[in-house]
Amino acid sequence: MGWGDLGAFGEPSKETPNLDQMASEGMLFLDFYTANPLCSPSRAALLTGRLPVRNGFYTTNGHARNAYTPQDIVGGIPDSELLLPELLKKAGYINKIIGKWHLGHRPQFHPLKHGFDEWFGSPNCHFGPFDNRALPNIPVYRDWEMIGRYYEDFKIDRKTGEANLTQIYLQEALDFISKQQASQQPFFLYWAIDATHAPVYASKHFLGTSQRGLYGDAVREIDDSVGKILKHLQKLGISENTFVFFTSDNGAALISAPKEGGSNGRFLCGKQTTFEGGMREPAIAWWPGHIPAGGVSRQLGNVMDLFTTSLSLAGLQPPSDRQIDGIDLLPAILQGKLIDRPIFYYRGNEMMAVRVGLYKAHYWTWSNSWEEYSKGVDFCPGQNVSGVTTHTQEEHTTLPLLFHLGRDPGEKYPLSFASDEYQRAMERISLVVQQHKATMVPGEPQLNVCDKAVMNWSPPGCEKLGKCLKPPKSDPKKCFWPH
């Protein structure tokens, strides 16, 4: 989902009444970011509070390449990383993940081995394969074991876009919340739905109800579900004791537009890129009785902050034996303070850009290669900005391209290198970057090696279902990451 997909952020059809109401009852973040323009690294960052380049969710197979966890990925979340649910356990929390995990699907990466108590969902994305023949369909797990596979047992009609998965995920969420409220136990629910990821889907009740087509139907169903979750909390009388945060893991994938692609508002480009459209996210904090209704925050925020903020809410300290990139947002949320902190825009192993205050400096620009672009792969459709949306990796480390995101949120007008403003801003930014690079210790890259043998051929539980498949012989190779 993209920044511009919510009515509260200016989507012209304004079809998200529940999220808009969540914002009017809570706090809207205008400058909230993900840690990476792609799913897996972004989610790893959210759960560890650390940049992907630290927690291992990146690749060194090529320079500045986006990488994730397809079925043949060998790596995943290292045991050495401390995940939010692992830490929350110390404060008595019961933790559940509903939806897409995406931090590795091999046994050692299982969410229940990393702090979650319950899981309903899939280890990988649902974008294929679709026939379970040459390659195994993605499994759906309940806790330790697979209970079926996408397209076989959990249908997504690729012609009509019909699937009731969001409804299943919603029911799982409501049931979990009810159970926890009944047992008086504090809980952490990571509700990681994926209906807006291509192939986009919605349940029958929502199909054809949006002005925006199938993608809009999916957004409307998510919006409706969020409304139901919030109402459930209120009905159970625990809304004033439950902190809820809504955000996304990367910008809308414009490559899937117009049928299955969302909106990043007026920001440049989308998912896969380190322009604002790829990494600025819709974000709403909700906590009635604590967060002032109708608040708007200009705090520069990041999904990694949800790690630190959640620990703070639970009365816990973040780990002190490692670098944590997330900050505690509670002063911003509860007291309206503004904390000075930079935002780093990484693509794989490269810091492409940094934001300090309202200035954003690009040290590298790249949308994708000419080769891909000429085949129709376009992350910035209809948005060519000369010298900015480049199809070769352009290095600007000596003279970064500088934008003022207040005057120019669309990153169309680089500041003149000769201007005083450029000089002043770059002095400040250079210090931040210097400090960042001086203390950066990259983790071991987890997204370098792929092997068809590790795919979901025979997940635990497959025997009972008669759904085990025979893996091929192991043949580990460098994964190919084209952009």
Place this chain on the structure above:
Amino acid sequence: MGWGDLGAFGEPSKETPNLDQMASEGMLFLDFYTANPLCSPSRAALLTGRLPVRNGFYTTNGHARNAYTPQDIVGGIPDSELLLPELLKKAGYINKIIGKWHLGHRPQFHPLKHGFDEWFGSPNCHFGPFDNRALPNIPVYRDWEMIGRYYEDFKIDRKTGEANLTQIYLQEALDFISKQQASQQPFFLYWAIDATHAPVYASKHFLGTSQRGLYGDAVREIDDSVGKILKHLQKLGISENTFVFFTSDNGAALISAPKEGGSNGRFLCGKQTTFEGGMREPAIAWWPGHIPAGGVSRQLGNVMDLFTTSLSLAGLQPPSDRQIDGIDLLPAILQGKLIDRPIFYYRGNEMMAVRVGLYKAHYWTWSNSWEEYSKGVDFCPGQNVSGVTTHTQEEHTTLPLLFHLGRDPGEKYPLSFASDEYQRAMERISLVVQQHKATMVPGEPQLNVCDKAVMNWSPPGCEKLGKCLKPPKSDPKKCFWPH
């Protein structure tokens, strides 16, 4: 001002708390349009309820050319046109215009000859000349007479952007409202401020207060002023008896970006074009106690509707002896009804496009000429959409370019001519266009002839001020309209 300049419409800095509150207390229109992508024709349409091609505010000097009322224009609003204030007089209304008139500056076009009782403001735009030497500076009128000139008596500091004009216009508005309330007379106030038109200005108190630069300062001052006007109505106890509508006369001028150009959100291009960025407008209706708070309307609206709606509010019928294009929006505003009506996008003498429901068909596309474009005149910076933002006038009358504005508000993905959807939509649209063209009787074009002799050399009142200038010999010529 553009659609995307308000927080309520997703401006990423969200700096319009008063307009946003106006929306939350009133009704936001998502699909509201101007009748022309340029100032004068748009304002003529607002005040007559008729398309510029009917009321004469267009040119035939070239095909599909934007035209307006610079100082050397010979034409203006014809006496045969009936303006809103003329009609409101019949219901006892006192009418005032504050700000830019732009419907002709020669004596016969004076606003007080066309129904207004009071005027404070200028007949033309403030964008020059600046030195009153070769050409006269634009005069500022109080009622019948000029009381000074821009840049001489009404300063705009072109270096700092400082000018207190919006404050003067605000005070005029507050005083007029107080006076009318005291005398118990119904009133129509046309508050036509122009601070967001280049050269953009703001008063000292607002300079440097926006994240968005000088343009943002101007928007903030307008926002603040609207808030003060609404509060004044409330303080006087007449808010429940006063209908207020906020909108703009064309999309933000992207040619002035980033320093002096606003935002059209994710819509394509800006002022001067018939893409959504040129003609979709921010729009808010406010009438406490009548309009349900927090309403959102998808009614296709147009500035011309303000003519018909205002008459309706005053218990008057629109003239029956001529074609009126504006519709009465009260059923949409008060009862949430949706009225089926098309939106026509004209550029000069050509119907460039039409919107019916969510479909928009372009019969002609043109941003501007190669000649202008190669000189840096760009109405669509960073937004080249191949085959859509063309630099030659492209005719599509046989097979119009069709967009679905719900799925594709940015007009980036024309529907396939071969699709069923295209066929179905075009059948409906063709009927609408056929009917429109069959009954179209263009008015006499007012914007064809220019003559330096008619400039504001010696406006009434100049003698008292010692500010009369000697006009050159009359030399009427065809005006040159480059785009």
